[in-house]
Amino acid sequence: MRVKDEEKRQQIRDAAVRLINEMGFAGASMSKIAKAAGVSPATIYLYFENKEHMVQSLYLELKAGLLQGMMAGTDQEATIKGKLRRAWRNFHALLISRPEIYRFCEQFYNSPYIRALPPEKIDRIYSPMAAVFAAAEAQGLIRPLPFAVAFTSVFGPLGLVMKLGPQNGVPSTPEELDTLFDMAWRSVAA
Amino acid sequence: MRVKDEEKRQQIRDAAVRLINEMGFAGASMSKIAKAAGVSPATIYLYFENKEHMVQSLYLELKAGLLQGMMAGTDQEATIKGKLRRAWRNFHALLISRPEIYRFCEQFYNSPYIRALPPEKIDRIYSPMAAVFAAAEAQGLIRPLPFAVAFTSVFGPLGLVMKLGPQNGVPSTPEELDTLFDMAWRSVAA
Amino acid sequence: MRVKDEEKRQQIRDAAVRLINEMGFAGASMSKIAKAAGVSPATIYLYFENKEHMVQSLYLELKAGLLQGMMAGTDQEATIKGKLRRAWRNFHALLISRPEIYRFCEQFYNSPYIRALPPEKIDRIYSPMAAVFAAAEAQGLIRPLPFAVAFTSVFGPLGLVMKLGPQNGVPSTPEELDTLFDMAWRSVAA
Amino acid sequence: MRVKDEEKRQQIRDAAVRLINEMGFAGASMSKIAKAAGVSPATIYLYFENKEHMVQSLYLELKAGLLQGMMAGTDQEATIKGKLRRAWRNFHALLISRPEIYRFCEQFYNSPYIRALPPEKIDRIYSPMAAVFAAAEAQGLIRPLPFAVAFTSVFGPLGLVMKLGPQNGVPSTPEELDTLFDMAWRSVAA
DNA sequence: GATGAATGAGGATTCATTCAT
DNA sequence: CATGAATGAATCCTCATTCAT
Incomplete structure (x- = not known):
């Protein structure tokens, strides 16, 4: 269980870093990050309080x-x-x-x-x-x-x-x- | 006919720089910049093609x-x-x-x-x-x-x-x- | 998870047809259509790619x-x-x-x-x-x-x-x- | 004098018809029509009360x-x-x-x-x-x-x-x- | 008569976030 | 835990029109 979570967090993290590097903080929207990470936008909020955090x-x-x-x-x-x-x-x-x-x-x-x-x-x-x-x-x-x-x-x-x-x-x-x-x-x- | 004003361009420029420094590229919206410069949002587009430019x-x-x-x-x-x-x-x-x-x-x-x-x-x-x-x-x-x-x-x-x-x-x-x-x-x- | 609603698509469709007939393609803005359909403007974009589509x-x-x-x-x-x-x-x-x-x-x-x-x-x-x-x-x-x-x-x-x-x-x-x-x-x- | 006026009106008329046929009533903005007619947007309003007219x-x-x-x-x-x-x-x-x-x-x-x-x-x-x-x-x-x-x-x-x-x-x-x-x-x- | 600058209102669209399942 | 639907607010930008020259 714990492993799977950490994996998903990693996916989100990597997708976010990549997209933010490519498109800036503004261009990398939560939806795009979610799609790139292969999860639902809502899922990101299970791992992070909000975009700023x-x-x-x-x-x-x-x-x-x-x-x-x-x-x-x-x-x-x-x-x-x-x-x-x-x-x-x-x-x-x-x-x-x-x-x-x-x-x-x-x-x-x-x-x-x-x-x-x-x-x-x-x-x-x-x-x-x-x-x-x-x-x-x-x-x-x-x-x-x-x-x-x-x-x-x-x-x-x-x-x-x-x-x-x-x-x-x-x-x-x-x-x-x-x-x-x-x-x-x-x-x-x- | 009114004449295009270098001063106005300066106002926009200064407002944009200030706001972008304060709030980032995303946070500094064209509307906010316009308001800070004391002009209409549409006016900015007389001086600059778009935000990126x-x-x-x-x-x-x-x-x-x-x-x-x-x-x-x-x-x-x-x-x-x-x-x-x-x-x-x-x-x-x-x-x-x-x-x-x-x-x-x-x-x-x-x-x-x-x-x-x-x-x-x-x-x-x-x-x-x-x-x-x-x-x-x-x-x-x-x-x-x-x-x-x-x-x-x-x-x-x-x-x-x-x-x-x-x-x-x-x-x-x-x-x-x-x-x-x-x-x-x-x-x-x- | 909520499920996409065919009824909602109908509401949007009907509102759009009515408003476009009343006000033309230009006059019938997405916001007006949304309001007439009882949904948010953003919702229309879940059912249609954009206005032209x-x-x-x-x-x-x-x-x-x-x-x-x-x-x-x-x-x-x-x-x-x-x-x-x-x-x-x-x-x-x-x-x-x-x-x-x-x-x-x-x-x-x-x-x-x-x-x-x-x-x-x-x-x-x-x-x-x-x-x-x-x-x-x-x-x-x-x-x-x-x-x-x-x-x-x-x-x-x-x-x-x-x-x-x-x-x-x-x-x-x-x-x-x-x-x-x-x-x-x-x-x-x- | 009179001839010149009528000429300009013609230019506007032709540009408007062409653009409206190409882009629809909404797409053919007064500015575009003006540019296509080779006049200032303000000039159109000397010949026509407003867009609808x-x-x-x-x-x-x-x-x-x-x-x-x-x-x-x-x-x-x-x-x-x-x-x-x-x-x-x-x-x-x-x-x-x-x-x-x-x-x-x-x-x-x-x-x-x-x-x-x-x-x-x-x-x-x-x-x-x-x-x-x-x-x-x-x-x-x-x-x-x-x-x-x-x-x-x-x-x-x-x-x-x-x-x-x-x-x-x-x-x-x-x-x-x-x-x-x-x-x-x-x-x-x- | 003619102009280009100027504008507030509004356009289509996307956003971060939440809801209901 | 995870989801995709849903949204009001906000985005950039363009509009019809008017102003000052």
Whole structure:
């Protein structure tokens, strides 16, 4: 029973993310999402309170997944810089393998919807990453900066660059990638 | 015969930008925009073919204004780095004085609307800036990078940081600003 | 789950026919039709794809009903002329008892809407009637004429005359009716 | 001066008839008509009180022209039957040379618009034709019938047949035409 | 006389959501 | 739990008409 439910929730989630990425929040109507998910519109309301809640949930889940994916394996790295490089490469891999996740998050983050989300819910997602940056700063590896600024400086450009699309110079070879990480690192290095 | 009024176009433009920033593309209905602009809904259609065209026009105008504002006075700078620092500070000043412009552009850029815009129209806006980066690279000041990547690395983090809001560590003192530019510059410096 | 209601479709159909007859295709807005049918505007779209489809459906249904009504009982007539007289009287009776049907069909048929209908759909409706005329011609009772011409010559004047309204000489007594049929018959009789 | 005015009125009239035939009363908006006529929407209102009046005027003018065209040369015919045959052939020629006239009239006549027209205005148009039928009846050539019924019986089928379109058996050779007139005449002949 | 700008009212249609099964 | 029917409110947009020049 529980499995079947979670499956259906997944179908709805995936359909919603896909359609919202294709058509925007407005264009992706509940009916279209329902049809794409193979369920009745009414069924969506068994899993989500309403459209706003659904979108917020999607964002929080995707964002959490994104950061979890970035942190994957970082605890096996000995050095702080190694952890960050690992996270950075994870991020790049995710942008390649699951571009719809970041795309959705960015659309949401840059829309007015974001203001209805209590910031703490987002902060909590970032806390493992924040710990790494705090350690880096404590070790004097990076400049003393607010976490958000440091994080943004390291990971922001990669996200932005990947948005550009392949024809605008997105890096693909390992060397280009290393260069890009080096650039990011240098910007925050103490 | 009455004559078409540039002022009226401005009213509509401003109202549209404000409402879209507040409520998103979907929430900002043509009626609401009309009311906020003090005109009839039908009047908007004298100035813009339809909502999609209007939003695209707004984006192109705002983006062009943004880049023009960034380039302001750069020709008076002797060095390439000076030009870029000036542009960078212009950007910061614009983010402070007219935050709605960048906000709108980012919402548009991260939405599916962007895909309906021919990329050349955007490229054209960036061309003066691209010239500066080309010169920088020619002088060996910065690493050899595709323009979009280099531009993003220099100006991207500032935009991202300013989106965070004051409580998340947005820099305000001149020293903090200088630090931020230094970080951006170092990331691309040869 | 509620179940789609044939009765509701009827309500919509009747309201639409009535309003279109009263106010024309343009005047009969979907909202007015909905109100007259006692349903929400949105409900109409559960039963008809859009206004154009609705009007076409109405035409095809009414036209089919009209021809079915005309053919009623003709198979009990021994002679071809008897069949045609019966059909002719059926037509007259229908024009009296359900004038809105012919009125709607004529409005549709004389409007540009008709051109969106594939002619075969209409031809099919006429096929039983065409068979009778073919038999008449085979028996040498009527002149050799294309079906549409023969049909029009027999039934057309009656329809036209009934449109005139009572004050313009619409026949009412059985004698007048017999005269009119005799006129129609003579025009095509061999 | 006067010429120029009448010219412009003609342009508007022709554009309106054409568009209404193509798109129906609703589809042919005043703006579209204005554009097709090469004038401003406001200009139409210098020549016609409003859309309803315009459509009515068009109908009355076209209908009057139609009947004038039918009557052309009938006074040179010696016999009543000759006059009617001439009118009938004129009608056929007009249906071929200026189909838009009859088409417009039929669309109008079969729409609810017609009910806003005082019947006398129409009757007056028919009066010369009515005189011919009265003479025919006085001479005992045709059955005693209300004018409208007789007229309809003679000319109605031709109009209906021409509406069918060439693929449905519209007559084209002189023999077919003679047959058709013979049919019409027989139906009313005493 | 002629214009194009301007408009409020209303058009067809779709929306997020709820109801009844 | 799941559904498709049902809906009032809202969508974008166009209309017939008038205004100011």
